[in-house]
Amino acid sequence: AQTVTQSQPEMSVQEAETVTLSCTYDTSESDYYLFWYKQPPSRQMILVIRQEAYKQQNATENRFSVNFQKAAKSFSLKISDSQLGDAAMYFCAYRPYNNDMRFGAGTRLTVKP
Amino acid sequence: DVKVTQSSRYLVKRTGEKVFLECVQDMDHENMFWYRQDPGLGLRLIYFSYDVKMKEKGDIPEGYSVSREKKERFSLILESASTNQTSMYLCASSPGGGEGAHYYEQYFGPGTRLTVT
Numbered sequence: 001a002q003t004v005t006q007s008q009p010e011m012s013v014q015e016a017e018t019v020t021l022s023c024t025y026d027t028s029e030s031d032y033y034l035f036w037y038k039q040p041p042s043r044q045m046i047l048v049i050r051q052e053a054y055k056q057q058n059a060t061e062n063r064f065s066v067n068f069q070k071a072a073k074s075f076s077l078k079i080s081d082s083q084l085g086d087a088a089m090y091f092c093a094y095r096p097y098n099n100d101m102r103f104g105a106g107t108r109l110t111v112k113p
Numbered sequence: 114d115v116k117v118t119q120s121s122r123y124l125v126k127r128t129g130e131k132v133f134l135e136c137v138q139d140m141d142h143e144n145m146f147w148y149r150q151d152p153g154l155g156l157r158l159i160y161f162s163y164d165v166k167m168k169e170k171g172d173i174p175e176g177y178s179v180s181r182e183k184k185e186r187f188s189l190i191l192e193s194a195s196t197n198q199t200s201m202y203l204c205a206s207s208p209g210g211g212e213g214a215h216y217y218e219q220y221f222g223p224g225t226r227l228t229v230t
Contacts, residue, residue, distance in 0.1 A: 009153070033214040037221075045203065045221040050214040091155060095217050100171065101146075103156040 004094050006104035013082045014112050020067075021077045021107050023092030029053075034068065034075045035093040035101075040085075048090070051075065079109075087111045116140070117222040119204050125228045132191040134225050136204030143209035145187035146219065147171075147179060150201040159202075162187055163209065194229045201226050 004025045013019035025034075036048040051059045051068050058066050063080045075094075079086055089108050095101040120135035138145065144163050148156040158171030160179040168179050176198060180188045187206075191198055205219040 004155075033217055035214070035218060044223045047218050047220075050218055052214050100158055100161065101217070101219060103148075105153055105155040 004092055004102050004104035006090075006092055006107050008107045009105070010108045010110070012110045012112060013079070013086075015084060016081055018078060018080045019082055019109065021079075021090050021092075021109070023075045023077070023104055025073050025075065025092075025094040025102070027073065027094065027096065029096045032094060032096040034066075035095070036064070036066070036075075036077045037091045037093060037103075038086075038088045039091065039106075040088040045091070048077065082111050084111050084113060117204060117206055117220050119202075119222040119225050121225050122223060123226050123228075125230065126191075126194050127230055128195060130191075130194050130229075132194050132227065132229075134189040134191075134202055134204075134227070136187045136189070136206075136222055137185050138187075138206040138220070139185065140206070140208070140220070141184065142206035142220070143184075144207045144217075145181065146205045146207075147177075147187065147189045148203040148205065149173065150203055150224070156203065159189065191227075194227075196229050199227060199229045 032053045034051045037045050038048045039045040049061045065078045067076045089106045091106045092104040093101050117138045126132050146161040147159040162168050162181045165184050178190045202225045204222040207219045208216050
């Protein structure tokens with residue numbers, strides 16, 4: 001079975017500081033996609049960042065970047081200059097080419113002013 | 114922007130009732146999904162559809178059925194609601210039909226919080 005593990009149920013960061021959320025996945029595939037989603041309290045889940053496994057370069061979207069370690073099957077999310085609006089549940093997701101997307105259990109991020 | 118809408122944000126039903134949850138997307142996406150979200154369990158796939166009138170079981174299909182008569186609409190049906198189906202239900206869609214992560218990123222609706230009493 002292909003699973004996604006987020007080992008940090010909760011994380012906290014001071015406003016303007018940097019935080020890294022961990023994600024590991026289990027797979028025997030060589031080609032797949034990885035995603036981070038954000039779900040703010042009582043609001044819609046939205047995509048934060050995506051990564052194709054065949055790309056060695058780590059994806060970046062403004063203050064959000066990933067550290068993709070294919071051999072280690074690790075896909076962590078770094079949030080720089082944290083803002084109050086970053087407070088949310090963050091879900092890591094893995095999708096092999098010919099199968100369904102798998103989500104981790106989520107990490108609840110609190111941002112302290 | 115892609116918009117995925119769900120018929121209700123909150124729903125309260127009694128045990129044994131038949132429940133319909135509707136989902137509509139406006140971007141001509143091929144793929145549509147129904148998930149259940151519970152604390153500590155993440156999102157679990159109930160059913161999905163890659164085309165009109167097609168459906169596939171996900172990880173937890175028991176007690177649920179789906180219908181996709183039109184490309185933009187994907188309905189989840191609880192045939193006889195039970196208290197263990199109290200949960201948040203999320204609908205999502207993705208473009209599909211190509212290579213590249215952007216074809217498979219999912220766009221989510223706001224969710225329906227269902228309580229079965």
